[in-house]
Amino acid sequence: MSEARPRVWIDGTLYADAADATVPADDHGLVAGDGVFETLKIEPWGAFAIGRHVRRLENSAKVLGLPTPEESAVREGIAAVLAGRDFEFGRLRITWTGGIGPLSSNAAYGPPRLIVAAGPAARTSEPGRIVTVPWTRNPDDPLSGIKTTSYAGNVRALAYAHDHGAGEALFCNTRGQVCEASGSNIFLVFGDRVITPTLAAGPLAGITRACVIEQSGAVEEDIDLAAAQRADEVFLTGSLRDVHPIVAWDEHSYPVGPVTAAIAEEFARRSVDEPDPA
Numbered sequence: 001m002s003e004a005r006p007r008v009w010i011d012g013t014l015y016a017d018a019a020d021a022t023v024p025a026d027d028h029g030l031v032a033g034d035g036v037f038e039t040l041k042i043e044p045w046g047a048f049a050i051g052r053h054v055r056r057l058e059n060s061a062k063v064l065g066l067p068t069p070e071e072s073a074v075r076e077g078i079a080a081v082l083a084g085r086d087f088e089f090g091r092l093r094i095t096w097t098g099g100i101g102p103l104s105s106n107a108a109y110g111p112p113r114l115i116v117a118a119g120p121a122a123r124t125s126e127p128g129r130i131v132t133v134p135w136t137r138n139p140d141d142p143l144s145g146i147k148t149t150s151y152a153g154n155v156r157a158l159a160y161a162h163d164h165g166a167g168e169a170l171f172c173n174t175r176g177q178v179c180e181a182s183g184s185n186i187f188l189v190f191g192d193r194v195i196t197p198t199l200a201a202g203p204l205a206g207i208t209r210a211c212v213i214e215q216s217g218a219v220e221e222d223i224d225l226a227a228a229q230r231a232d233e234v235f236l237t238g239s240l241r242d243v244h245p246i247v248a249w250d251e252h253s254y255p256v257g258p259v260t261a262a263i264a265e266e267f268a269r270r271s272v273d274e275p276d277p278a
């Protein structure tokens with residue numbers, strides 16, 4: 001299944017045709033996954049939470065030992081790919097690579113490369129199904145919780161989920177705790193108590209996750225798989241799916257319950273009122 005080609009901007013140039021927006025074969029992002037990225041949702045009014053995504057991109061770059069991008073350049077790229085777009089809802093991707101580098105794991109020579117791309121996407125409308133994958137997140141990995149361009153493990157896990165009739169892949173960590181999904185964070189509802197794994201468990205510090213914690217009073221707490229699956233309600237959060245109710249997790253079923261519905265409604269309302277939260 002192929003998607004429409006995105007609008008692409010690279011280091012100050014907007015390309016009329018994505019086929020011309022190429023990077024050299026020795027860009028270290030390609031050779032070694034030596035790069036970091038962000039995914040933002042595009043609404044009719046623009047991209048959500050640009051400031052928070054730029055800060056997370058800067059943090060990811062620091063962890064990888066890359067220089068940090070200029071926020072003004074990122075915002076220029078975003079404005080360029082969004083201007084005159086012919087779709088209402090979509091995905092915006094910011095990629096920051098080490099630039100030209102050796103064909104090895106030695107550091108890139110640089111300068112870093114900034115790529116911004118945007119294209120249409122489908123809104124998540126149906127409640128979802130998830131499966132636990134047989135691989136784990138390692139909270140002790142130096143890149144744990146960092147959004148690097150080495151995402152092939154997530155690609156593999158998502159394909160596993162699709163092969164098992166689900167739309168998302170749930171990872172536990174090496175300690176047996178629930179961690180996150182391939183492209184989203186998980187929340188569990190027990191009565192009126194809402195929890196999500198701590199960052200120490202190794203998930204990405206999701207921007208939707210943080211908004212939901214701020215807005216709903218959800219707390220960070222680690223939990224093992226068997227206890228988590230006894231939740232009353234389960235939902236995922238992520239930039240393209242917002243607050244997404246889950247109705248099946250492995251052999252367990254869940255309702256689309258009132259707590260999840262209220263959190264989803266509040267998130268939707270606040271993201272319109274405050275499209276670039278501090």
Ligand SMILES: Cc1ncc(COP(=O)(O)O)c(C=O)c1O
Nearest residue numbers: 183184185204206207208238239
């Ligand atoms: C591994 C992983 N966890 C969680 C998330 C959710 O983060 P956010 O809400 O910032 O989109 C993502 C987003 O792509 C992700 O890749």
